[in-house]
Amino acid sequence: MTARLALKRTSYSLGDGKSPSYSDGPKLARYIADMAGQLQQMAQRERLDFLAYLLDLARMEAVDCASDPTFWGEQEGGH
DSSP: OOTHHHHHHOOOOOSSSSSOOTTSHHHHHHHHHHHHHHHHHHHHHTTOHHHHHHHHHHHHHHHHHHTOTTTTTOOTTOO
């Protein structure tokens, strides 16, 4: 099990007007996945292999969270 429950219960916003707020959890998870993917590519270019690996794990976890309706308290197949 991951730290998903802590994320689900935490409300925050980066306050930059660009990042999604917690009110749309799947959208926020997709945003995090995108950012982690970009950071992973940067780490790979600089041959920071272990960091790139960890960022890829974070990206995959965010993708899983974004696509799991039960994680966000929704029923399978609809709201």
